[in-house]
Amino acid sequence: MKKVKSSNQGYPRLGQNREWKRVLESYWKKEISESLFLEKMKELRIGNVRKQTDAGIDLIPVGDFTLYDQMLDMAWMFNLIPERHRTENPASIDCYFSMARGSKSATACAMTKWFDTNYHYLVPEWEGSEPKLNFNKPLDHYLEAKEWADGKPVIIGPYTFIRLSKGYESLEKAAEKLLPLYAQLLQQLEEHGAQIAQVDEPAFVYEETSEDFPIIQSMYSYLDGKVSSLKICIQTYFESPDAYQQLMTLPVSGWGFDFTRGNTIDLMKKHGFPADKFLAAGIIDGRNIWRAKGTESLKLVEFLQKKIKPCELWIQPSCSLIHVPETKEGEVSLPAGVYNSLSFAKEKLAECVLLAGSIDLEAKNRILEWDQAYQELTKYRKSENLSDKVQSFKRKQAFSEREEIQRKAFQLPLLPLTTIGSFPQTKEVRKQRKRFRDGLLSKQEYDAFVKRETKRWIGIQEEAGLDVLVHGEFERNDMVEYFGENLDGFAFTKHGWVQSYGSRGVKPPIIFGDIGWRGSITSELASYSQSLTDKPVKGMLTGPVTILNWSFPRDDQSSEVLASFIAAALRKEVLELEKAGIRMIQIDEPAFREGLPLKKSKQAAYTEWAVNAFRATHWDVQADTQIHTHMCYSEFSEMMDAISDMDADVISIETSRGGGENISTFKEFSYDKMIGLGVYDIHSPRIPAAAEMEKVIEQCLTVLPAGRFWINPDCGLKTRSEEEAIQSLSNMAEAAFNIRDKHTIPTV
Structure with a gap:
């Protein structure tokens, strides 16, 4: 049987103790220089790669790390810099953070939710900008990580990037301007030895994908003609793609799907999966914090191996792990039944590694033990499911x-x-609140402090x-x-x-x-x-x-x-x-x-x-x-x-x-x-x-x-x-x- 690989789509950048936040805000407060800021960010970035190698992940993402936001990175890299934020050096950090946070003279770029998550991205603006490749961030991150891993560069795909931007004339005309830049980016990755590129296209789960498919097809046909050895894996998540049959005809090497949301399994059962493509199976839920169900997960892996039969199978989280905390280590105050049932980013990677090796009997037995954790939760869950009893409510007066x-x-x-x-x-507010929580301030003293602040x-x-x-x-x-x-x-x-x-x-x-x-x-x-x-x-x-x-x-x-x-x-x-x-x-x-x-x-x-x-x-x-x-x-x-x-x-x-x-x-x-x-x-x-x-x-x-x-x-x-x-x-x-x-x- 072919070896199953473990993969990841993205790692939490914030850190268990918000190390990333502290470095970022220290720079904004001018407590550290730009060079020290970039050095510290590089240390965190490499640290994330090493954590994943230590976890045993075969395919490690690089380029998912950012100084603020990945969509902002793409806009900055492609020179989509609004005129109000332009400086003599558009590639400068000051320009980047002006787009993110605004400046004395310029409002920040718009910010909105990333699909149906609580993560907010910066909306790229096309007005007055001529796209060009200012630098190649995925390549830079790929090269710096090579000492520890032959990473999988992560790029937001052209369709999703354009769809989530504003101010472009049309999808087709925007693609004409951006595709040569994507080709240049991918070619440089190929020239420096990258084997696989993860191209994120979560917008493929929208219904409009079918209407836009001719343009999507031309996009990926163009990119396919610009690379030879580099394998492109298109990654979707948060839902299943309605245009599944059409998308499977695209000239790419592999596909990643979210198996925790939507009906991807039903689509595969009905329409099959190309035997010459690899499948990145998002079996581990990347958006919730419960351990995977062992029996269900094993059955799904077996089904994919024996019935779907991709040329290569990767086991991974359903999406980037930026939507969950880094690790549950240190959460000793949680009830034991809750703690044992939890799985944060580090633990989810361990689940992926175990599932990828589930042909091994010892690994299979450890996976089956996951189900025992759920039995501990039942003592906290007495209420019945009221799904058919929720009544409607309305105010008495119009x-x-x-x-x-x-x-x-x-x-x-x-x-x-x-x-x-x-x-x-x-x-001072945070100090007094912490003193109260630590028992150094009585409730009466703390309440008096809060009232003084309120009155002020x-x-x-x-x-x-x-x-x-x-x-x-x-x-x-x-x-x-x-x-x-x-x-x-x-x-x-x-x-x-x-x-x-x-x-x-x-x-x-x-x-x-x-x-x-x-x-x-x-x-x-x-x-x-x-x-x-x-x-x-x-x-x-x-x-x-x-x-x-x-x-x-x-x-x-x-x-x-x-x-x-x-x-x-x-x-x-x-x-x-x-x-x-x-x-x-x-x-x-x-x-x-x-x-x-x-x-x-x-x-x-x-x-x-x-x-x-x-x-x-x-x-x-x-x-x-x-x-x-x-x-x-x-x-x-x-x-x-x-x-x-x-x-x-x-x-x-x-x-x-x-x-x-x-x-x-x-x-x-x-x-x-x-x-x-x-x-x-x-x-x-x-x-x-x-x-x-x-x-x-x-x-x-x-x-x-x-x-x-x-x-x-x-x-x-x-x-x-x-x-x-x-x-x-x-x-x-x-x-x-x-x-x-x-x-x-x-x-x-």
Whole structure:
């Protein structure tokens, strides 16, 4: 029997202790020089290669490591540098980070979700740029890794790269400009001895692939004619490709598929697989953290070997492992039953190696032992699967009725000013929170500190002129982790960091058992905050869909059922806030769009249960309780009906970073509730002037009625410094005051 190889698609760059983040932010703060920064990044990059060689992986990815984002790397490499970011040396690090984060004179490139994950990529811009190959990053990484491994260079494929870009004239014309650069890149890899190139084409799982296939075919026919010995493996993930039969005719050496999502197995059973191509089988789930099921995995490997019969079989994770933490080592505080069932990146590589050697009896027995771990989880899982019992929820009064009641209750000015929720968590805030967690500060002392910070920021907001205030969320480590810690059924890691965007890392909670509400989480501090001011203070919660999508879910219940349990717990918290006299409650859903299935045929079912889960949190509040929600960094145009159906009184969404693209959505869709379109980008350190924000507000008022328009930043301010946050809010308020003075604003 042919040898089965182990493979990997990408390794977590953040690090178990966020080493990558610390180096990156040290450079941004000018604590280290550029040369030292690049040297330290190289050490981390080589370290990742060596970890994979030590794990026994046969085919190790190189080129997946990045200084910020892989899509940004490709744009930078191909000279797709917007004019506002161009410097005398376009290949400079300063130019690169200007595109990523913005500068004093230029807004950053747009940022949005990578397919249906919580990872954010930078959107390449074609306007005013002439593509050329500035340098060859995959080659550089391949050559530096050769001492430890004959790596597998990883490249984002031309179809996916173009589809996820903006500003190009047409797919065909963009391909004409880029394909010679791809050919040049691949030829250089071939000349320097690379045997295999992994070309990532996750966009092949979209339905439009069939319509675009003639162009795709010409792309890969062209590239096939430019290389001879280099083997191209096209890698798809996150779903199965509908255009499977067509794609199998492409002149490439191999294919990688995600066997944990979609119906790839059914497609292979029906249409077969080319006997002359190798198959990279994504059997190990690269997006969740549970151990693989031993018996099922062995059966799948055997099926692929005996029935599909590729010329060569690779066993690998279903996608890059950047979506899971690096290793579970050191997570000694987890319940034993949970710990034994977990598998992070390092452990998943070990699973791949074992499965690749499963013809060996000892390896097979060790694989079968994986199933025993799941039996330990049953003691935490008592609730039945309610998949056919989830009821529908709806508020008693229509929005038109609630709107009038709320106008009279709050007496807000037109164009109300607010902020999204979180304020900067300074070194002092983190220090005191850590001292409290370590037992060095009593609860009474810590609560007093949080109240002092809250009072200070209430004063800052009032001085800036905001109309609706927030308490600042200083007591919260993360918007999902904080609520998970106060609900039953969640477990937490100490080092389970996952990259969200740039240097931002999160530690997703693990849903392992039955979810339940233990008692009030937020009402005491919300009441205190409201006692400090005559202006409304919003109660701040994270919504059920976001808690689910930003956690690692248990795998024995559907997403719909899990969301319904979370919603039931949050509803009790909403009613506690209302009982405490909080009349504005914001239930954030930044990950609502993230969970939308990639297949259009599956999207209606998702939005139906996701909308219902959100409504389940607030369906029985009083008409004069105003429900807010927030969404960010997603494409909203195709789901505005669902957003309206969520029935929040006020929604805020990101506007500034996408160049106003979300504003244009409202030219086509008449939104019937109150809305705030974020007027400045909080993820950039640049502080926009009041005049700049005035222009955004004016643009918004061309498509939205002023009587229903709120003014706010596009997200929470947690990532900014105090100085940046205060100055930006002051400028935002100045812009709003100027607009109010200049216009006779119609009401609705």
